[in-house]
Amino acid sequence: MPDKITRVATDVGGTFTDLVYFETDTRTGAQTVRTDKSDTTPPDFEKGVLAVLDKAGVDVESLDFLAHGTTVVINSLTERKGAKVGLITTRGFRDVLEIGRGNRPDFFNLKYQKPEPFVERYLRRELPGRVDFHGVEQVPLDLGGLGQIVADFRAEGVTAVAICFIHAYANPAHEEATLAELRRLWPDVTAVASHQITREWREYERTSTTILSAYVQPSAQRYLERLESGLRGKGYQGGLYVMQSNCGVDTVESIKQTPITMVESGPASGFWGAAELGRIIGEPDVLALDIGGTTAKCSLITGGHVNIKTDYWIERHGKSAGYPIMVPVVDLVEIGNGGGSIAWVDEFQKLHVGPKSAGAMPGPAAYGRGGTNATTTDANLALGRINKDYFVGGNVVADMDALNAALAELGGKLGMSNVEVARGIVRIANSNMVNALKLVSVNRGYDPRDFTMVVFGGGGPMHGAELGKELGVKKVVVPRGASVFSAWGMLMSDLRRDYFVTELMDADDHQGLASLLDRTRERAIADFVRGNVPAEKVSISGFVRARYQNQEFAVEVPLPAGEPTAASMAELIAAFHDAYEREYTYRLDAGVEIIGLHLVAASEVGKLEILKLARTGATVEQAVKGRREVDYATEGIHEATIYDGTRLEPGMSFAGPAVIEDPGTTVVIQPGNRVSIDDYGNIHIAIRG
């Protein structure tokens, strides 16, 4: 047995590449943890990863486990830096991509602009052949035209091909045949077919998903290959695991085939971390909030369960219908409200915050990099909530002149002083975030008062306690290492794949369900075995997706234990009625149909076990850095006690007004709130009622 086990997670974000390093001494059980950050290095993101490993002094050669999360996929999409894609689809359906779903979110705007398709019409080509929704062939596939399509695609400079046929989720044979023939005709082109990514119905969503997957595939593959070879060059022997959007990790070999599953890997690991943290501290119901530089994201965790859905869209907001990506993604709401969000005044003297962000460059005015816009971070500085003498962990000298000038600019338009403007920015940012948090809780029938709020990311701890009070949650928890929490979540993740499969059947068809279950389970186990995970190490759980006949919305009901039987189907139907009523407030005396499965296959790969921290006997007074005036916006100005977060230990407790500072985050604690540090170093803030 080796004398220590070392694990590292790295998370490439928009601004920083984060690292979390855990070393467990196998004899004493003692754990040491290091966190570090370095700049993200576009377009060669792997350089930032290798740099942060160096900076943190990680001995890569002896490392046992390395998990990695990255924004390369989402960047390639939002910056439109992907492959030139050609689409091959079923005759009669090449315009599905351009038609989309016909909706217009900006619905008073006659000059609304529909999202531009990622593939122009002349690169959307059709082949004859049809299967019906049962998967039965109606018209045989005719590949006669494929040669000409390949010739045209080559001539047009196409670098990736997407194949998506109608009802291929029910029977992928035509896609498989087309893919095989395409590879024969054009061996070196990147190609992907819809059934490799999703087995669900809805042709627009599936076509879009396949195209976007093809679009990012060449660059994501190159990136992962460079990262792999960089790590191997440093002597890394272990497995490289990549974070996916479904809160699990997967092997790099597998991810290279469908890199689109990485699209929301950063938020997914953070929310998974929040669920794991909830389990550790005995709080299974969590309202999780991640505030970064540009956006705030939130997700609801119930009974320790993170909700994974395939209803994910990029660039979808009030002004755009966006683009669907039908892969398993953690259920989240994102708004353009982060530390770098710009405050502005419209022509009718109304103050707004976001969604535009000052980004990393120039950043908030106080960064002193030429930014002239006041951001939420600037407002927090102006109010003394962030320590101007310990800005960005003491790494940046706050440019208070630039900050004051930026606030004065807004104040001039509003007839308000700088302090009033700064309070206004904080209150409006909080109001935006409260509304987002309500979307994932009250709007879905959950009462926030039943939840513990877990806040992380650079900005979460700064706003968490105020938001928690506004929502009425009982407690706000700031995890240890809140600013690198996403990387921490990765170390807690399993090797996991979610299989969403559409297959329509009546709710009493136990043979049909048994067959679907067998086929899906076999597919899952084969996938794991191919990745060198033995079948007996794979745990399978999942849900049946059911609805009242002909309805639109399906509800997930846990799979009954064992093989489906007539009796267990009756239980399943009863459970469906209950789940439906919980979600939609009524039940019907109507037929129930099953529309498919959501199977979760998982296997532990070097998951970290978190141990309690030692207590040195230090007193809370020893953690006090000093006192300063802090403006709590709605709760007045108070002299707050300032604590050094790195010196807080389990068992310590104190009351607000207070601020906790560590190199990565600032925790703002209102007067009257009680703070206690748990056995794992997490900060619990009890919200005064």
Next chain:
Amino acid sequence: MTKHDPVTFDIIQNALEAIADEMFVAQRKASMSAIIYEVLDLSSSILDPVGDIAAAGAGIPAFIGVLDKAVKGILKKFPLETVKPGDLYASNDPYYGGVTHLNDMVLAAPVFAEGKLVAWVANIAHWNDVGGNVPGSMSSDATEIFQEGVRIPAVKLFDQGVANQAVFDILYVNTRLPDFLKGDLWAGIAGLRIGERRVLELIEKYGAETYLAAVVDYMDLGEKRVLAALKQLPAGTYDYSEEQDDGAVHKLRLIISPEKFTVDLRGNPAQSGSKNSSREGSEIALQLAFKNFTDPEGPGNGGCFRPLEVITEPGTIFHVVEPGALGYYSEVEIRLFDMTLRALAHHFGGVVPAGNFASICGTVMGGKHPDTGRHYTIVEPQIGGWGGWEGHDGNSGQFSGFHGETFNCPAEIAEARYGMYVDQVALNSEPGGEGQWRGGKGIEVHYRVRGDNNFLSLGYTRSRIPPWGAAGGLDGSLNYVELVRTDGRRERYSFATNVVVNTNDVIRIVTANGGGYGDPALRTPEMVAQDIKNGYLTVERAREVYGPLADGAHSA
């Protein structure tokens, strides 16, 4: 009056929008009918004490400003001083606060705080069946409202918290779908209850006086934003008239000043059949057009419509009088909406895009599902082509201006759910809508019938007179349905009820290409070549409307 903190106003106003949305979500979720939870034929609002809209929840844009008319209609019958805590009113009768047609049920409740009435919460939703002489209650043959279902003429469902069971009983027996009606009714009540609770929480936090001041400020903001846009238009009187598919001529007069936008609809055709709108319904169509061109970004509250004045003539299609029928009010409203935009485009070039397919294109198909034996019905509006505007080609395949976040049904789901195959979902390849900025494409969708004795009903306008080009752009193409029988016979329809269709008949749903904007000669040769390459345009048509082609332009 105390001076209020503007940031507190902002936060209350944001919260009002969030509450209206929450009311909407709660009702949508609890509704049992697909037309509510899928087509989003519903709306919710928070109103001020006298019934002006403070904030409206998302729904279809055609429901903008429905609920102020509803609450004011209710207040005509129940004076403000008689309204008590715990009251809850219902109306579906356009002659008594119901606004649209009998299928749309309005529910409204007062909110009391600190001993006085501080707000109303209200919603409206389309109920599948409220009785009448045809299933679904909307008959194109109806001539009187009595044929269109049960009339609920602004009555109390709850009187100071006590249910008026008689009304519930009357509703439950006057429908072919009592379970759905019951579910949809309680969903509406649930939406109001949530709205009431949230408004009270807000008032508890900020006090009634601050709350009411924030509402006034919000409406003033709506008005200010609209007036700023109105000032851009030259004052004057502007007439416009337009021929319809059936040969009738609709007309309007716009009287514009910096403070007022008056639309005079007097002199329009006399009411007849069920294609009529209430005065309030016409007002809504004009409000939507007004909002679209003045301030699409701002809040949709009562303040926005203060400068709008509407003059109608009782007994006309835009102001039906009792007992006129209103089942197909929506095609009347959308014709008025579209004519208003056309008048603006005509007199003030560039303020709005060229014309779009501008019809709900309501399509109903049904029969026995060949796999399950169960009855199926498809009820769907169609998507079509939108007009181009300066700098932009129009959008293809998008729902009408009356719709917003409405989604079409995927072919893969339609095939499984309904007794039809979907042979193609394509853009309309007919010519039309060319211009410097061309119109977007309509669609051509083919449904192939899988069994005998299925039926098709539809109501399409812009089936003879195409969507209008603007600033020299060409007109678009037409909305219609063509039935291709198995023996090759073709039948073309725009309005029809219960046409029998049989196995392997193909129903070609064709919606219009939108109008073009600007002289086609000004379209760049590169864009013309790209249109040809993309198959949006044939070489022949390109030569005809765009002139000689650039080198290298060829057909894909």
